[in-house]
Amino acid sequence: MSGQNPLKKMMNNIPVPQQKLKEVLRVEGLTKVFDKSSQPIQALRQVDLTLYEGEMVAIMGTSGSGKSTLLHMLSAIDAPTSGKMFVFGEQRDVHLEPQATIFRRNHIGFVFQSFELLEDLNVMDNIAMPLILKGLTNKEIEILVKEALDQVGMKKWRTHLPTELSGGQQQRVAIARALIAKPSILLADEPTGALDFNTTNDILHLLVQLNKELQQTMVIVTHDAYVATFADRVLFFHDGQIVDVYTNKKDESDLEEILEKFKYIARGEQ
Amino acid sequence: MQRVKQAQQGDEAAFLSLLNKEQDKLYRMIFAYVQNESDAIEVYQQVIIVAFEKIVQLKEPLYFSTWLMRIAINQSITYVKKRDRERAVSPESLHLIEADYRPIEEQLDLWQALQFLPNHYKTALLLRFYHDYTVPQIAEVIELPIGTVKTHIRRGLKMLRQHLKGVYNDEWAKSAEKDDE
Numbered sequence: 001m002s003g004q005n006p007l008k009k010m011m012n013n014i015p016v017p018q019q020k021l022k023e024v025l026r027v028e029g030l031t032k033v034f035d036k037s038s039q040p041i042q043a044l045r046q047v048d049l050t051l052y053e054g055e056m057v058a059i060m061g062t063s064g065s066g067k068s069t070l071l072h073m074l075s076a077i078d079a080p081t082s083g084k085m086f087v088f089g090e091q092r093d094v095h096l097e098p099q100a101t102i103f104r105r106n107h108i109g110f111v112f113q114s115f116e117l118l119e120d121l122n123v124m125d126n127i128a129m130p131l132i133l134k135g136l137t138n139k140e141i142e143i144l145v146k147e148a149l150d151q152v153g154m155k156k157w158r159t160h161l162p163t164e165l166s167g168g169q170q171q172r173v174a175i176a177r178a179l180i181a182k183p184s185i186l187l188a189d190e191p192t193g194a195l196d197f198n199t200t201n202d203i204l205h206l207l208v209q210l211n212k213e214l215q216q217t218m219v220i221v222t223h224d225a226y227v228a229t230f231a232d233r234v235l236f237f238h239d240g241q242i243v244d245v246y247t248n249k250k251d252e253s254d255l256e257e258i259l260e261k262f263k264y265i266a267r268g269e270q
Numbered sequence: 271m272q273r274v275k276q277a278q279q280g281d282e283a284a285f286l287s288l289l290n291k292e293q294d295k296l297y298r299m300i301f302a303y304v305q306n307e308s309d310a311i312e313v314y315q316q317v318i319i320v321a322f323e324k325i326v327q328l329k330e331p332l333y334f335s336t337w338l339m340r341i342a343i344n345q346s347i348t349y350v351k352k353r354d355r356e357r358a359v360s361p362e363s364l365h366l367i368e369a370d371y372r373p374i375e376e377q378l379d380l381w382q383a384l385q386f387l388p389n390h391y392k393t394a395l396l397l398r399f400y401h402d403y404t405v406p407q408i409a410e411v412i413e414l415p416i417g418t419v420k421t422h423i424r425r426g427l428k429m430l431r432q433h434l435k436g437v438y439n440d441e442w443a444k445s446a447e448k449d450d451e
Contacts, residue, residue: 005399005442005446006377006380006442007380007384007395007396007399007400007442008399008400009377010373010377010380010381011298011299011302011396011400012298013373013374013377014297014298014301014302014371014373015307016293016294016297016298017297017307017311147272147276150272151272182283212290213273213287213290214283214287215283215286215287215290
């Protein structure tokens, strides 16, 4: 007998104490000005943002809104003009080398729209790359790669080359590679941009599954409202700032709400 | 299943992620025995520690959930027995005891009736009607024969009914009793 019997109802009403959310990455007053041309461009204007452990955040914005620049700041690929960054609550200056590379290696996992797998290496070796760079032993690498292959369902294809795989399969490999070193944050830039609808669905479901199972913090940059519905919350970027936020209710109304908000900023009215 | 194996090798993160799905239900189950938040939190933390230490002994990763449930139940019952013993011994500490949990009006009778049941009936009913375990699953958790489980459920419902005495929840207890025969 399933459903809500009185005993179950009563038990479900027992309040569960809320755990304090652990802060993974925080930026305060993040500003980026590109000074190359005659007209300086304010790509980011005083952006404040906190990422908590285990959450999946979608960042939506039109091109030129600053979302890609934000990604570069978060991953220390580029340095901000001003602003502070806190890693697990501690202020860090991660934008100068060699700290930047070390930071990326230890804390960031990337997934790109174009997969960016190494064409000459097979699936296993592509996935192993981050661990080789970290200097793990062959035995350790073997165990972790095996686990990663299972997680993304690519065990059967482990000796294949990227050219022998479909887009969706390549992205699975890319995800495995991004997660194998257990990064603090997975950054995905339009991860389903090059995929058809069904494959997009598969990949998004995989990301959600991994997010929940591994409590893996994820940031997905997208211009696709449907993709954003898979996240816990959505941040809307426009003209270098976060102009709106939406927390997904995980029901049918999410897509409509997100589309509305996106259209609003796309029209440039915010 | 991989995570169970990882946890068995000492991977804390894997172990904690296993708990993710079970957390709330486990906490509430513990609460049903200890009846207040601070004790529930303490027992919950004990359960996690014990489970992590003992997970190497788990032969079938498939049975992780039921195995974990057994630990939670045993820890809860042991904790309450110890607490009640100590309470009886030191009346000075009575004022430190947290006020008993008060569920909303309609559920108060059911909650109090549940607290009257001896542990073996209470456990059987919670596993059957809160966690939706099948009778064989319950038998596995409490390590008793299936026939005994059925008896516990039947008698537990009967006792519950006696305590509810015509309150609306009585309807459910009556029909549940019939269904389970």
